[in-house]
Amino acid sequence: MDPTRVPTAWRCSLHCEREGGMSASATAERVLSSSMHTRGFPRASCTPTSSQLLDRRFTKGDGVRKKHSRDTMVLLLDELDYLVTRTQSVIYNIFEWATCAHSGIVVIGISNTMDLPERLLPRVQSRFGIMRINFLPYEHADIAAIISDRLQGLDAFDPNSIELAARKVASISGDVRRALEVCRLAAQVAEREELEAATSANENTNASTNQNTNTTAHGTKGAMAAPRHVSMSHIDEANRQLRGSxxxxxxxxxxxxxxxxxxxxxxxxxxxxxxxxxxxxxxxxxxxxxxxxxxxxxxxxxxxxxxxxxxxxxxxxxxxxxxxxxxxxxxxxxxxxxxxxxxxxxxxxxxxxx
Known part of the structure; x- marks a missing residue:
């Protein structure tokens, strides 16, 4: 979002931290120690001290919290399902901190599984203020809009080719990353055809210059036409190459x-x-x-x-x-x-x- 388009009354100082669940499966300190250090808190030299600092910061709300009383930390945990262990202590501690009145932390979890809250232990579920948002697969119109946005200012793709790529991907998975990969491969195919056309044109020019008599008798070899845009045929070829992975x-x-x-x-x-x-x-x-x-x-x-x-x-x-x-x-x-x-x-x- 463009900050200049946000009304002045809505603007606030918001510090956002994003962590991946796969990199935080050991301890809660590993999730937050770096972000705490960047916000002016002393870096602890050992795990017990770090645990005490985090507990004091998020549960008691004294000391370090008073210096940053207007700050709010948004902790965005991607791949949260990787933190589902036997004890689930990491998830419990993080969401326990978020329930404290003076913690100043907001936790947002992103999971690949739809039933993650149901898989958690009762004591962890009790710490959830669940507002579940389901992200459905992209439809072809959404994929086409994303591709067009990425290509803004470039006159490289025919509009019909973008529509074809979007529909092919939407009919299978709706994964926009695959759609972008299809477009990337299609652009490479078109670029390869352009180079081949340029090479063919140069060969024909040299042949007509060096062999005028033979050219008049037998005619010149037809040169390949260089593609002006990435066309639907290039999208089809890119899909074929992906299927052949x-x-x-x-x-x-x-x-x-x-x-x-x-x-x-x-x-x-x-x-x-x-x-x-x-x-x-x-x-x-x-x-x-x-x-x-x-x-x-x-x-x-x-x-x-x-x-x-x-x-x-x-x-x-x-x-x-x-x-x-x-x-x-x-x-x-x-x-x-x-x-x-x-x-x-x-x-x-x-x-x-x-």
Whole structure:
């Protein structure tokens, strides 16, 4: 937001700290020690002293708080689900500080899972003043607007190509990062074609200069036309290259049951609105599908565990935030493309909400 457009009466001194949950899984001091130091508080030399300083700062509100009574710290914790440990002490301490009257701290947590509050211990939930905001996947109009904003002032992309890229990504995942990656690859394809056209034109010019007689008899070779904008054909080529990535090729080479397990994980993620899934959830969905379609043999639980372990080793699945949980690392598009090569799975995956 442009500060000059904010009314003067609304302006205040706001110090915002952003931390990632993955970098703060050990202690609460690791989350806040750097931000405390930047705001004029002494840096503690050992953990007990640091704990006492933080407790005194956020719970008692005396001493150091009086010097900064008008300051408010906004602590934005990204990847908060990585702090869900067995005791959940880090999350408890942070939100406990936020409930104190003189703490001067506001905590905002961002999680990849929709059910994070329900997974917390009761004592942690009691410290939450939950105002949940769900961020849905981007629609094609939103993606097109973001791409256009990034390209503002550049006459490089045809408007139809932006629309095509946005619709292709919105129909699969709604991930704006993938849309920007498609546009980046499309620009590289167009640039490569421009260089090839320039090289071809130079070769034709040299040939016509050095071989006038032969050129008159046989004609000149037609030069490639240099693209003026990134077109829809470039977007299609970029999508084809992304589908041909290492991850996509790995999915295409999966055995039948591993591919079906991966599809089950993606389907459950979409239906339940959360990234992390229990292994037994995926196995149960897989078993039900095998029993529903008699053309596929139903594996044992040991075979399912081994298949999931192989998917983890190949990084097509990754460990979740809690023990016994996994998350799919491949995309629904990769699974759809791989299913086209396996006739027995094609009609099953068509009915799954990927």
């Amino acid at each position: 290492v991850l996509g090729r790995s999915v295409a080479q999966l055995p039948e049951h591993q591919l079906l397990l991966l599809a089950c994980a993606l389907s459950l993620q979409k239906v339940r609105g959360r990234v992390d899934l229990e292994q037994h959830e995926i196995a149960e969905r897989h078993t039900n599908l095998c029993r529903l379609y008699a053309s596929i043999d139903t594996p044992t639980f040991e075979e399912q565990d081994e298949a999931i372990a192989r998917l983890l080793c190949s990084r097509l699945m990754t460990p979740g935030a809690a023990p016994g949980q996994v998350r799919a690392a491949a995309t629904a598009e990769d699974v759809r493309q791989a299913a086209k090569t396996q006739q027995r799975l094609a009609h099953i995956l068509e009915k799954l909400p990927l």
